[in-house]
Amino acid sequence: MRSDTRVPPPDARSTSLAATSAAAAGRSAVPERQVTLAWRRFKRDRLALAGGIFVLVLVLVALLAPVLAPYDPAEQFTDGLTADGLPVPSTLPGSTRFLLGTDQNGRDLLSRIIWGARVSLTVGVLANVIAVGFSVMVGAVAGYLGGWRGNVIMRFTDMMMAFPTLLLAIALVAILRPSIWVIIVVIGAVYWTWIARIIYGAVRSLRELEFVTAAVSIGAPTWRIILRHILPHLLSIVIVWASLGISTNVMLEASLSYLGIGVQPPTPSWGGMIQQGQSFYRAAPWLVIYPGLAIMLTILCFNLLGDGLRDALDPQQQRR
Numbered sequence: 001m002r003s004d005t006r007v008p009p010p011d012a013r014s015t016s017l018a019a020t021s022a023a024a025a026g027r028s029a030v031p032e033r034q035v036t037l038a039w040r041r042f043k044r045d046r047l048a049l050a051g052g053i054f055v056l057v058l059v060l061v062a063l064l065a066p067v068l069a070p071y072d073p074a075e076q077f078t079d080g081l082t083a084d085g086l087p088v089p090s091t092l093p094g095s096t097r098f099l100l101g102t103d104q105n106g107r108d109l110l111s112r113i114i115w116g117a118r119v120s121l122t123v124g125v126l127a128n129v130i131a132v133g134f135s136v137m138v139g140a141v142a143g144y145l146g147g148w149r150g151n152v153i154m155r156f157t158d159m160m161m162a163f164p165t166l167l168l169a170i171a172l173v174a175i176l177r178p179s180i181w182v183i184i185v186v187i188g189a190v191y192w193t194w195i196a197r198i199i200y201g202a203v204r205s206l207r208e209l210e211f212v213t214a215a216v217s218i219g220a221p222t223w224r225i226i227l228r229h230i231l232p233h234l235l236s237i238v239i240v241w242a243s244l245g246i247s248t249n250v251m252l253e254a255s256l257s258y259l260g261i262g263v264q265p266p267t268p269s270w271g272g273m274i275q276q277g278q279s280f281y282r283a284a285p286w287l288v289i290y291p292g293l294a295i296m297l298t299i300l301c302f303n304l305l306g307d308g309l310r311d312a313l314d315p316q317q318q319r320r
Contacts, residue, residue, distance in 0.1 A: 038312040038313050039312070041311065041312040042308050042309065042311075042312035045307075045308045045311060045312070047304050047307075047308070048304050048305055048307060048308020048309070048311070048312075049308070050301075050304065051300070051301035051302070051303070051304030051305040051308065052301075052304075052305045052308070054297065054301040055301050055302060055305055058117055058121065058298060058301070059121065061114060061117050062117045062118040062121045062122075063118075065114050065115050065117065065118045068114055069108075069110070069111040069114045069115060070099070070108060070110060070111055071107075071108045071111045072111065073107065073108070073111045073112040073114075073115040073116075073266075073268045074107065074266045075107060075108070076105050076106045076107055077102065077106045077107070077108070078106070079097075079106075080098070080102040080105075080106025080107060080108070081102065081106045086280070086283050086284060087101055087102045087103055087104055087106075087109075087280060087283075087284040087286075087287060088101055088102045088106075089101045089284065089286065098110070100113070100286060100290055101284070101286050101287075103273070103276070103277060103284075103287055104276065104277060104279075104280055104284070104287065109273075109286065109287070109290060112268040112273060113268070113270070113273070113290060113291060113294055115268045116268040116269055116270045116273065116291065116294065117270075117294065117298075119180065119253075119263055119267060119268060119269050119270075120250050120253060120254070120269070120270055120295075120298065121246075121250070122180070122184075123180065123183055123184055123187065123249060123250070123253040123263075124246040124247070124249040124250040124253065125246060126184045126188075127183075127184045127185075127187035127188040127191065127249045127253075128188070128191075128242055128245040128246050128249050129188070130184070130185065130187075130188025130189070130192075131187070131188045131189075131191040131192040131195060131245060131249075132192075132195060132238060132241060132242050132245065134188070134192045134196075135192040135193070135194075135195035135196035135199060136195070136196075136199055136231070136234065136238060138153060138157065138192070138196045138199075138200075139195070139196040139197065139198070139199025139200040139202075139203060140199055140200075140203050140226050140230060140231065140234070141153065141226070142154050142157075142196075142200050142203075143199065143200040143201070143202070143203025143204045143206075143207065144203055144207050144222065144225070144226055144230065145222075146204070146207075150200075154197075154200060157193050157196050157197060157200075160190075160193045161193040161194070161197070163190075165190050165191065165252070166252065166255060168190045169186050169187060169190050169252060169256060170256070170259065170261060172186045172189065172190070173186050173256060173261045173262070174261060178261050178262060178263070178264055179263075179264070180263050180267070183253055183256060183262055183263060187249050187252050187253065191245065191248065191249060191252070195241050195245070198237060198241065199234060199237065202233075202234055202237055203230055203234070206230050206233055206234075207230070211229060212225060212229055212230065215229050236313035239309055239313065240306055240309050240310045240313065241306075243302060243305050243306035243309055244302065244303060244306035246302050247298065247299040247300075247302035247303050247306070250295065250298055250299060250302070251295065251299055253269070253271065254269070254270050254271030254274075254295050255271060256271065257269040257270070257271030257272040257275065258271040258272065258274055258275045259275075260272075260275065270291040270292075270294050270295050271291075271295070273287065273291040274287075274288050274291050274292060277291075
């Protein structure tokens with residue numbers, strides 16, 4: 001006699017919960033594995049690792065400037081000038097008080113460079129936050145909407161890109177009163193266009209993929225699709241351009257300060273220090289050399305870090 005025993009169908013709710021749990025486990029495992037692989041690739045790049053270490057040291061120096069700086073950067077010393085009224089060199093026989101010498105006003109150069117690191121990083125990081133945030137918003141919205149709305153947004157972006165960045169920044173700063181916060185806003189307002197163009201191209205590719213089409217088919221709102229489904233895939237682009245953009249913004253701030261419309265004295269700025277010391281470049285070349293080296297090393301190491309992050313996060317774009 002044949003048995004007619006039937007296996008009862010699984011409960012729909014339990015099946016849904018199991019599938020949801022498996023999907024969540026898969027989502028949590030994949031990013032963790034990707035981060036591990038990216039860190040392994042980054043560690044193999046010695047130049048990028050060295051750049052990252054220098055950037056970390058520079059950040060610590062900027063944060064601990066009140067502790068590390070030997071003197072107040074605005075303090076003028078009576079023995080900070082020679083009998084001829086020239087800056088005191090660090091190689092003056094029997095003098096170990098000023099490790100990098102003094103400037104034309106008798107102020108300790110090492111203290112001003114340390115405090116200048118805080119100013120440069122503050123401008124570079126905050127201006128980059130503004131630029132990256134605005135560019136991601138503009139590029140993502142234009143890339144997802146497409147059509148005439150996307151074209152209008154990107155034509156405005158192209159129009160902004162047509163202006164030379166430095167000249168546009170000079171014009172904006174000249175209209176406003178120069179200060180560190182004005183410089184931050186101005187640099188953020190002129191640097192966003194390049195990143196927005198890159199984000200736009202990436203979103204145009206992402207919106208054609210199946211997971212975005214599925215979200216549209218179930219009626220998900222546009223803002224949710226952009227925030228929950230598209231922006232997470234832009235994280236690697238944002239990280240790379242955030243690191244590369246800091247070096248560009250540091251250079252732009254130094255250029256504005258060198259032209260006299262950036263951070264105003266007596267606040268120490270590397271570009272301003274070069275501008276103030278250039279008239280003494282023969283009698284006191286260290287006034288130009290040391291701030292210039294600080295700018296060069298900062299930009300170099302941020303670029304090395306950005307290149308290393310690009311190669312680690314996207315192996316297909318590795319340097320050849």
